[in-house]
Amino acid sequence: MTSNFDVAMSGDSPPVRDSGIVLEDVGIGFGAFQAVSGIDLEIAEGEFICLLGPSGCGKSTVLMALAGFVAPNHGRIWLGGREVASPSPDCGVVFQNSDALFDWLTVRQNVAFGPRMRSVAQARQREIVDEYLGLVGLRHAAGRYPSQLSGGMRQRVQIARVLANEPRVVLMDEPFGALDAQTREVMQQELDRIWRAHRSTVLFVTHDIDEAILLADRVVVMTAGPSARVKSSYEVDLPRPRQESSAGFAELRSRLRADISEEVRISLRAQGIDPERAAA
């Protein structure tokens, strides 16, 4: 496929041989503030990673660097064997806010937008749109405008629109964070089902430990910032779809809770807040 890759070929051999992701000693700063540093992480092709950590530790910053929106000030990032230098159609991004949709286009036109930009033939565009709208259960709403949809439906359109570009990697930054608890639960189940059908490489940022265990092959925990790094990594060796009531789920939840609350306490102390008082 010829595409207008915005990523530069790395001068030397990249450390990945497939469509995975490699972050090698990555640091990202904003002026004098070093948000993350020394991030080493490998994500295999088709792997679903959830990134957890205390608020403000730098999860979104890492995602923005992977998407090519922010440049690291140290280290290197490879995606599918190419060094990331700027945003690329190889990498689809779903944000928390479903307002990323084009209000003046119907659901069908929103999902067809990427394939149309890639000059995909019209008949094929229709097939792609039908496939991805079917996947998110919204074929019946193809003719509606975003303003005529609920928040959950808009978010599903956003996911379909990103997947219709058939990116190698999907980055999701708290995509269900703004949804009510019930819609969120349905969306988590749907995403699990969609991912099992497509097996793209996914990096999913969340605050929610249960969401991470429901979705991830591996949960990666970051330390408190500044200069946050990867603290630990947990393989989620539970059969899908996962049951929150299972013993394995509960055991992993309590290990993750202990690990993250240690970092939250560090983060609160750094802000001059006594964590014991804050909990009282």
Ligand SMILES: Nc1ncnc2c1ncn2[C@@H]1O[C@H](COP(=O)(O)OP(=O)(O)OP(=O)(O)O)[C@@H](O)[C@H]1O
């Ligand atoms: N554009 C920016 N300019 C300056 N500082 C920034 C910028 N973007 C992020 N930061 C800082 O970098 C740190 C990491 O922010 P980031 O949003 O990545 O954290 P996060 O872990 O995703 O937070 P949350 O869980 O609350 O969404 C924070 O201290 C934040 O204030």
